[in-house]
Amino acid sequence: MIARVIVDVPSRQTDRPFDYEVPEELAGWVEPGSRVGVPFGGRVVQGFVIATAEQADVDRSKLKPIAELLDHMPPLSPDLIELGQWISEKYCCPMTVALQAMLPSALKGKAESYVAIAPDKAEAALFEADWMNYIRQQGGETKLASLQAKFPDAAREVKAAIAEGRLTERAAIRDRLSVRKVLTVFPPADREEAELALTAIPARAAKQREVLRYMIGQEDPIPLQALIETLSTTSSTVRALADKGLLVMQEVEQNRDPYAGRSFRRTEPLTLMEGQQKVYDQIADALDVAEPRVFLLHGVTGSGKTEVYLQAIEHCLDLGKQAIVLVPEISLTPQMVERFKGRFGHEVAVLHSRLSGGERYDEWRKIREKRARVAVGARSAIFAPFERLGLIIIDEEHESSYKQEESPKYHARDVAVRRAKQHGAAVVLGSATPSLESYTAAALTNASSDGRGAALLPMPERVGGKPMPPVTIVDMREELRGGNRAMFSRPLYEGLKLRLERGEQSVLLLNRRGYSTFVMCRACGYTAQCPHCDIALTYHQKSRVLRCHYCGHAEGSPTACPSCESEHIRFFGTGTQRVEEELSKLFPGIRVIRMDVDTTTEKGSHEKWLTMFGERKADVLLGTQMVAKGLDFPYVTLVGAIAADTSLHLPDFRAAEKTFQLLTQVAGRAGRHRLPGEVIIQTYNPEHYAITTAQHHDYDAFVKEELSHRRQMAYPPYCRLILITLSHEQLPQVINAGDKLAGLLRQSAEEAGAGGGGFNSRFIEVLGPVASSIPRIKDRYRFQCMVKYRGNVDAVGIVRVAVAAVARPQDKASVQISVDVDPQVIL
DNA sequence: CGAGCGTGTGAA
DNA sequence: TCACACGCTCGG
Numbered sequence: 001m002i003a004r005v006i007v008d009v010p011s012r013q014t015d016r017p018f019d020y021e022v023p024e025e026l027a028g029w030v031e032p033g034s035r036v037g038v039p040f041g042g043r044v045v046q047g048f049v050i051a052t053a054e055q056a057d058v059d060r061s062k063l064k065p066i067a068e069l070l071d072h073m074p075p076l077s078p079d080l081i082e083l084g085q086w087i088s089e090k091y092c093c094p095m096t097v098a099l100q101a102m103l104p105s106a107l108k109g110k111a112e113s114y115v116a117i118a119p120d121k122a123e124a125a126l127f128e129a130d131w132m133n134y135i136r137q138q139g140g141e142t143k144l145a146s147l148q149a150k151f152p153d154a155a156r157e158v159k160a161a162i163a164e165g166r167l168t169e170r171a172a173i174r175d176r177l178s179v180r181k182v183l184t185v186f187p188p189a190d191r192e193e194a195e196l197a198l199t200a201i202p203a204r205a206a207k208q209r210e211v212l213r214y215m216i217g218q219e220d221p222i223p224l225q226a227l228i229e230t231l232s233t234t235s236s237t238v239r240a241l242a243d244k245g246l247l248v249m250q251e252v253e254q255n256r257d258p259y260a261g262r263s264f265r266r267t268e269p270l271t272l273m274e275g276q277q278k279v280y281d282q283i284a285d286a287l288d289v290a291e292p293r294v295f296l297l298h299g300v301t302g303s304g305k306t307e308v309y310l311q312a313i314e315h316c317l318d319l320g321k322q323a324i325v326l327v328p329e330i331s332l333t334p335q336m337v338e339r340f341k342g343r344f345g346h347e348v349a350v351l352h353s354r355l356s357g358g359e360r361y362d363e364w365r366k367i368r369e370k371r372a373r374v375a376v377g378a379r380s381a382i383f384a385p386f387e388r389l390g391l392i393i394i395d396e397e398h399e400s401s402y403k404q405e406e407s408p409k410y411h412a413r414d415v416a417v418r419r420a421k422q423h424g425a426a427v428v429l430g431s432a433t434p435s436l437e438s439y440t441a442a443a444l445t446n447a448s449s450d451g452r453g454a455a456l457l458p459m460p461e462r463v464g465g466k467p468m469p470p471v472t473i474v475d476m477r478e479e480l481r482g483g484n485r486a487m488f489s490r491p492l493y494e495g496l497k498l499r500l501e502r503g504e505q506s507v508l509l510l511n512r513r514g515y516s517t518f519v520m521c522r523a524c525g526y527t528a529q530c531p532h533c534d535i536a537l538t539y540h541q542k543s544r545v546l547r548c549h550y551c552g553h554a555e556g557s558p559t560a561c562p563s564c565e566s567e568h569i570r571f572f573g574t575g576t577q578r579v580e581e582e583l584s585k586l587f588p589g590i591r592v593i594r595m596d597v598d599t600t601t602e603k604g605s606h607e608k609w610l611t612m613f614g615e616r617k618a619d620v621l622l623g624t625q626m627v628a629k630g631l632d633f634p635y636v637t638l639v640g641a642i643a644a645d646t647s648l649h650l651p652d653f654r655a656a657e658k659t660f661q662l663l664t665q666v667a668g669r670a671g672r673h674r675l676p677g678e679v680i681i682q683t684y685n686p687e688h689y690a691i692t693t694a695q696h697h698d699y700d701a702f703v704k705e706e707l708s709h710r711r712q713m714a715y716p717p718y719c720r721l722i723l724i725t726l727s728h729e730q731l732p733q734v735i736n737a738g739d740k741l742a743g744l745l746r747q748s749a750e751e752a753g754a755g756g757g758g759f760n761s762r763f764i765e766v767l768g769p770v771a772s773s774i775p776r777i778k779d780r781y782r783f784q785c786m787v788k789y790r791g792n793v794d795a796v797g798i799v800r801v802a803v804a805a806v807a808r809p810q811d812k813a814s815v816q817i818s819v820d821v822d823p824q825v826i827l
Numbered sequence: 828c829g830a831g832c833g834t835g836t837g838a839a
Numbered sequence: 840t841c842a843c844a845c846g847c848t849c850g851g
Contacts, residue, residue: 005851009828018851041850042830062851 001027002056003066005047006095007040008108012804015094018047019056021065030066033074033081035107037067037173044171046070046109048099050081070173073368075103077385079422086418092800092819093408101408102383106361109173115158116141118168129157135167144169176357183224184252185238187215197246207237215247224249255366256359258350264341269311276308279457283312286426287319287390294417296397296442297430299459300697301668302466305430308459309393310343312428313374317344321390321425322373326412328399328629329353329378334607335632340376351377351384354603379404379412382419389423392416396629397429397438398661403823411823413438429454432668432699433661436710437823439703440717469639469670469677471695475686487574487582487642492680495638500587500619504675506638507631508622509666510576511646513538513596517573519546519557523566528558534776540598541577551778579622579642595623628666634673639666644683644691651773653715656690660702663694714788719763721822722787722799725772727780728815737806737815738769738783744802745787752793764789764798780816796821 004017020038022030030036034049044067056063076084080102087098100108117132117140131151135142147158161167188194194216201209211231228235241247272280279297286293299305313323327336329352340348349363349372366372368385375384379402382392394402394413402412413429420427429438438454445453462468474489484490499506518536519528528537530548537546537555545554561569580594593609600606606626613621614633621627621636647659663681671677683691693702711718724741728734745766752764768785775782789795803817 002851007828007850009850011828013848014828014850020851038851041828045828056851058851064851 001030002053002063003030003034003036003049004051004053004057005036005038005049005066006099007038008046008048008096008100009040010094010097012094012807015088015096017050017057019053019058019063021063022052023065026066026069029069029072031074032078033076035070035075035109037070037109037111037171039064039067044111044173046111046173048076048081048096049074050095068172070109070175071107075107075368075385077387079419080383080385082422083383083415083419087408087410087415090414090796091408091410091821092796092803098408101380101404101410102385104357104361104364106176106357109175111171112174113144114141114170114172115144115147115162115167116170118166129154131158141170182252182254184221184250185215185224185227185242186221186248186250187218188212188246189248191216194246197244205240207231207233208241211237212241212246221250221252223252255362256356257362258355258359259337259341264338264345266345267339267342269314269343270307272307272311273304273461273463275459275461276304279459280308280311282455282457283308283391283426283428284315287312287316287321290319290390290424292417292421292424292426294420294427294441294454295429295457296434296438296454297428297457297459298434298439298442298699299430299432300462300468301432301665302462302672303432303459304463305395305459306339309395309428309430310339312391312393313344316390317347317373319390321388322384322386323375323391323393324381324384324386324389324416325374325376325393325395326379326381326402326416327376327395328401333610337376340374344374346371347373349375349377349384351375351381353378354606382412382415389419389425391426391428392420393428393430395430397431398433398435398657400658407818409818409820414823433664434699435823436657436703436706437717440707466672468697469667469679471667471679471681471697473686473691473695474680474682476682476684487579488586489680489682492640492642492682493586495640495678495680496583496587496620499638500590502637503616503635504637505613505616505618505633505635506620506640507627507636507666507669508579508620508640508642509625509627509662510574510579510622510642511624511662512573512575512643513549513577513598513624517575519569519571521561521564521566522568522570524561524564526561526563526569532777532779533774535774538575539571541581550774574643576622576624583620583622590620591618592620592622593618595621595626597624600626625662628662628669631669632672633669635675636670636672637675637677639670639677639679641666641679641681641683644681645685648685648688648690653710653713656688656706656709660690660694660706663691664697664699667694667697716822716824719788719790720795720824722789722795723820723822724785724787724799724803725782725818725820726769726784726815727777727782727818729780731781733815734781734783735769737817738785741802741806741817742766742769742785744805745785745798748798748802749787752798762791762793764793764795 001022003020003022005020006017007014030049032049032051036047036049037044038047076099084095084098084102088095117135131147131154134150162169194212198209198212211233214231224235224238227238242249283295297305309325316323337350349366351360351363367375375381394416397413404410416427442454442456445455472491474491476489479489496506517538519539528546530537530551530553532553533548533550535548535550537548539557540547544557546557547554558569560567576594576596580592583590583592593613595609612618616635641663644663647662648655667679670679681691685691689702689705726734726737749764749766765788766785769783772782772784787795787799799819803819807814807817
């Protein structure tokens with residue numbers, strides 16, 4: 001038998017299957033999806049079997065055998081292999097990168113070298129070197145790495161021994177992590193016999209007696225460690241009993257359950273409101289017919305989307321299928337997990353980035369081994385290895401965290417639609433502020449109603465008929481004219497004061513971390529820049545350093561201008577740290593929790609701060625966009641956006657969309673319960689449509705305006721985009737490669753017969769090369785080309801060919817090229 | 828990507 | 840004449 005193997009060497013020229021002989025003894029074990037170790041170019045690497053065959057692609061004598069099989073159960077199923085193929089094509093990445101992205105990183109094995117004493121040379125005891133003795137002690141074989149560590153000076157001798165054949169070398173793939181095993185003690189099988197034996201234990205072995213007596217009274221096996229602790233004894237006592245055959249000790253597989261010891265209160269389905277019921281019925285119908293469908297659930301904040309999700313999942317499980325729920329990383333809080341665990345108990349597997357590698361692996365195995373039927377997780381949970389997928393829910397579908405920034409640069413929404421197609425599953429995209437891509441897909445579908453695309457499910461009312469909180473826009477230019485130069489406008493100041501007096505809570509949003517955004521000399525105009533990136537340094541008050549938010553570079557803050565030596569060097573712009581300081585000045589004794597990347601890097605800290613806030617141990621929750629999402633606290637009655645414009649002027653065609661979404665989301669945090677809420681937005685652009693429409697919670701008005709802008713500028717959803725970024729340490733190299741790439745792209749575009757310009761059904765246009773918006777990051781210059789296209793054009797294919805041609809000299813000095821396919825309209 | 832090989836260069 | 844450095848090719 002032949003196996004087609006994708007080797008784990010992520011490069012353009014090895015991105016194709018290689019054929020291997022399947023050894024006789026593995027014939028029944030190796031199947032598509034198996035993970036194997038194979039000899040490749042003089043070493044052993046990890047690989048994935050993507051197919052098996054009888055006939056090889058190449059001369060059979062060239063074939064090498066598979067060296068080892070790495071798992072009993074193939075980690076990939078055929079549908080995931082197919083999905084990997086699709087990802088690799090669509091997002092322009094090597095197949096192995098796509099496949100690896102679908103698995104927990106624990107399954108990324110590295111080759112390890114072992115050396116053994118050659119069997120026929122075993123009598124060569126003449127070699128009484130201490131390293132040789134060491135190998136013998138280890139049972140005749142040991143890791144080369146540990147030999148190197150213990151006997152650093154023996155390198156020459158060991159090498160010689162291998163060369164002469166006195167030692168044999170073998171390579172094997174070792175996983176980063178394995179199943180955790182715990183030594184566990186089992187109660188005696190025959191209690192009467194054990195009782196009898198108890199009397200036979202000598203009087204001086206009091207501890208042994210105690211242990212045995214305890215174990216006789218025990219129903220379940222308990223971990224050795226726990227036993228030792230409860231009876232304050234030692235392992236030798238227990239071992240002695242085991243040696244006498246009175247107790248059994250065994251390695252037992254242990255799941256690292258991140259939610260162990262936490263009980264979740266079981267919840268029952270709630271009665272749905274009329275609006276919810278209508279939406280639920282449509283999803284349930286789709287589940288019954290088991291055809292691929294996409295729904296866009298447009299529900300305002302607080303409209304009860306989650307309950308609809310839960311009941312849809314329940315229906316899906318009743319049909320004998322499984323479900324995936326994606327939520328943005330940031331809202332994977334215990335509260336969120338609790339809702340799912342509360343309804344579906346231990347059948348829920350939770351996958352997110354704050355889990356340790358081992359925990360993540362164990363949750364994944366729970367799915368693979370069919371012990372879980374619901375997966376709740378961030379982006380990568382879309383790859384949960386279910387066999388009969390019935391339903392995929394993507395909550396807050398507009399969130400940008402569904403797009404992976406590293407290769408493979410996939411968008412979970414697009415992958416979800418593709419997976420649903422494979423399984424005949426339904427996709428439910430939920431949001432209060434749907435992305436324009438999804439919204440137009442739904443609008444087009446409803447117009448044509450041919451069953452393809454996305455069906456729109458509106459839920460315009462809040463549960464309990466709660467009104468949306470009133471939103472006040474404060475024009476900061478007016479404030480300035482009125483003589484207020486502070487960061488808080490008078491209305492926001494008054495609002496905060498009132499909340500403090502009433503003992504209510506406030507949430508403040510500022511999309512800039514650090515203390516100040518830039519440092520400038522008032523005398524000569526010098527600004528502190530990062531020496532490695534073309535970006536201003538941010539001052540951090542606590543550590544008193546200037547830090548680059550792109551590469552992490554840090555330097556001491558200057559007291560005098562490094563350029564003109566003037567002392568008029570000042571900090572400008574406002575970051576979260578500065579707001580915190582200002583709050584303490586204005587309201588002495590105020591309790592502020594600041595949440596940004598600087599305060600939430602520690603594991604569990606995010607959760608800790610939110611719990612504190614929920615227990616009303618703080619008056620104000622101040623943070624970057626992470627405070628905008630999914631929080632639900634009854635005593636929050638004021639929400640303030642300190643500088644709504646921060647995200648409005650970013651060099652991104654989605655800037656207005658992101659601003660609208662952020663403001664709408666954060667506004668939804670206020671007054672969700674008994675106490676009425678209020679929202680204050682400070683801005684220098686009070687008449688901008690992203691802000692005025694957010695003020696009135698008017699999604700439709702925003703979309704109308706934004707779509708007309710997109711149409712004018714020919715941006716998505718009116719076209720598709722591919723952004724190609726080139727980077728290199730040397731500027732001329734980047735410019736050169738950029739020109740060459742753009743030339744090739746234009747040539748292919750022309751050959752594709754779709755000339756630029758206009759809105760004809762087929763077009764492709766190449767823009768650039770131009771310097772990227774941040775022209776240098778980490779000492780690398782950056783240029784970019786953009787490909788805009790519409791209709792039936794294989795733009796990704798054209799890009800792939802052009803990139804391959806430019807990146808040909810594959811030494812490490814060559815220009816790095818990254819291809820970023822913009823999330824596409826679902827159809 | 829990385830091992831191995833061929834070519835070329837330099838020092839004895 | 841040999842040692843090593845560099846770059847290219849190829850891997851099953």
